[in-house]
Amino acid sequence: MSAAGAAAGTAPFDGLVVVDKEPGWTSHDVVARCRRVFGQRRVGHAGTLDPDATGVLLVGLGRVTRLLRFLGALPKAYVADIVLGVATDTLDASGAVVGEWDMAGIGLEEARSAASRLTGPIDQVPPMVSSVKVGGRRLHALARQGLEVERPARRVTVHRFDLAEGGEPGVLRAEIECSSGTYVRVLASDLGAALGGGAHVRNLRRQAVGSFSVAEARVVGALDPSAVLSPAEAMRDLDRVVVPEPVAQLVASGRSIERLGLGVRGHGPFALVAEGGGLLAVYEEAPGDRLRPAVVLARR
Numbered sequence: 592m593s594a595a596g597a598a599a600g601t602a603p604f605d606g607l608v609v610v611d612k613e614p615g616w617t618s619h620d621v622v623a624r625c626r627r628v629f630g631q632r633r634v635g636h637a638g639t640l641d642p643d644a645t646g647v648l649l650v651g652l653g654r655v656t657r658l659l660r661f662l663g664a665l666p667k668a669y670v671a672d673i674v675l676g677v678a679t680d681t682l683d684a685s686g687a688v689v690g691e692w693d694m695a696g697i698g699l700e701e702a703r704s705a706a707s708r709l710t711g712p713i714d715q716v717p718p719m720v721s722s723v724k725v726g727g728r729r730l731h732a733l734a735r736q737g738l739e740v741e742r743p744a745r746r747v748t749v750h751r752f753d754l755a756e757g758g759e760p761g762v763l764r765a766e767i768e769c770s771s772g773t774y775v776r777v778l779a780s781d782l783g784a785a786l787g788g789g790a791h792v793r794n795l796r797r798q799a800v801g802s803f804s805v806a807e808a809r810v811v812g813a814l815d816p817s818a819v820l821s822p823a824e825a826m827r828d829l830d831r832v833v834v835p836e837p838v839a840q841l842v843a844s845g846r847s848i849e850r851l852g853l854g855v856r857g858h859g860p861f862a863l864v865a866e867g868g869g870l871l872a873v874y875e876e877a878p879g880d881r882l883r884p885a886v887v888l889a890r891r
Contacts, residue, residue, distance in 0.1 A: 603631040605653035605888075607662075607825035608818050611808035612640050612648040612797075621811060625650050628814050637662035638771070638800060643685050646797030647808050655825050657886045661860060661873060664771050665801030665828055666750065671792045673754075673763045673779045675702075678789030682776035692788030699756060702763055705785040706752040714744040715777050747773040801828040822870040822888055826862035829873065830855075834863050842871045843889035847881045860885060 610621055618639045625634045629652055637649040637659040646669075651659045676694040679686030748770040757764040767775055776792045783790025798805055809818050832853055834842060841848055842863055855861060861882065863871045870888055877883035 603633060603653045604629050604816070604819050605655055606651075606819035606821055607655050608650040608652065608814060609803050609808045609820070610648045610650050610814070611805055611810050612645055613810055614643055614645055616811070617642050618648060621648055621650060624811050625652070625814065628811075629816070629819075635659055638667070640797060641683065641776075641795070643683060643793075644795040644797065646795075647800050647803055647805055648797075649800055649803060651825070652819065654888050655822050657888075658822070658825060658873060661826065661829060662800065665803075666768060666770055667773070667797060668799040668804075669765075669767045669769075669775050669795060669797050671765050671767070671775055671779070671795040672757050673765050673782060673790050673792055675761045675763065675783055675786065675790045676788055677791055678780065678783065679791045682774075682780045682791055683795065684791060684793035686791070690789045692783075694761060694783075694786060694788045697786050697788075699754065699763070702782070702786060703754050705782055706754050706765075708785065709778060709781055710749045710752045712746060712748050715747050715774060715781075716744045717774060717777070745772060749773060749778065752778065823862065823864055823868055826870055826873060829860055829862040830857055831862050831864060832874075833866060834871065835866065839865050839871055839889065842874075842884070842887065845872075845884045845887050847877055847883040848874070850880050850882055853882070855882065865889075 608625060610625075612618070612621055618636050622634050622636050626632055631653065633653050633656055635651050635656040637651065640646065640648050649659070649662050651662070674684070675697055676692045677688055678690040680689050749767065750770070751766065751768040753766045755764045765775075765779070767778065769775075775795055779790045779792040796805075832855055834853065838848060838853070859875050859882070861874045863874055865871055872887040872889060873885045874882040875885045
């Protein structure tokens with residue numbers, strides 16, 4: 592199916608596009624362009640990237656938009672520069688400077704020691720420029736009005752926070768692997784504070800979301816129907832369960848099913864696929880050693 596065909600009224604695409612977002616684009620900009628490229632309105636993204644940031648943005652088309660919450664929950668990997676000695680109101684290079692410190696004496700090993708204390712499960716306060724909602728309003732909308740509100744800390748996990756020399760004085764190159772919901776700009780700011788000053792992030796690039804990496808991503812200008820991954824491929828990071836035809840009919844009806852009958856272990860969520868490989872549904876744990884549907888894609 593071509594994008595032109597979709598625009599002309601044929602069946603819309605159901606799938607996933609792995610976009611390499613370029614600087615200056617908002618995540619909403621990418622979604623708007625994908626609507627035009629693929630000729631359909633039902634498009635959404637998993638995991639916002641700031642306008643200055645680049646890298647992997649997962650965009651769902653058609654029925655895969657219903658699956659985006661599972662993609663948004665996947666761990667992330669980033670690279671970034673951390674500039675020591677300068678704090679900004681946005682915690683990145685786009686903001687106004689709000690503090691400066693002489694941190695020329697900070698060595699790499701001292702910085703690595705501080706980064707190790709920011710590794711593992713940590714409590715992190717979302718920045719005012721984030722899309723988190725407080726009191727029903729997004730923080731970045733409040734920040735544009737010059738408002739700052741109290742934000743509850745959230746528990747996140749930083750799996751890896753590696754630092755190297757950044758190629759110029761006062762700059763560190765960071766490689767970070769973290770849970771969903773982690774803000775790299777906050778990590779940079781907290782690192783600066785832990786070293787007795789301040790810091791901000793620049794050149795932030797998301798290298799991967801789960802198994803979806805920049806190696807398979809395309810910039811917006813290179814998107815076409817060949818970039819669309821199937822719904823089954825979109826859920827490739829979930830536990831995969833191949834179900835026989837009689838069970839597939841139950842799944843298509845949205846019925847809960849016995850875990851033991853499928854030989855399923857673990858906590859899920861589970862991608863249930865037909866013997867032919869197509870995604871039927873995503874199921875989650877239910878009481879009584881059963882699985883219940885979270886999202887059903889199969890049509891009866």
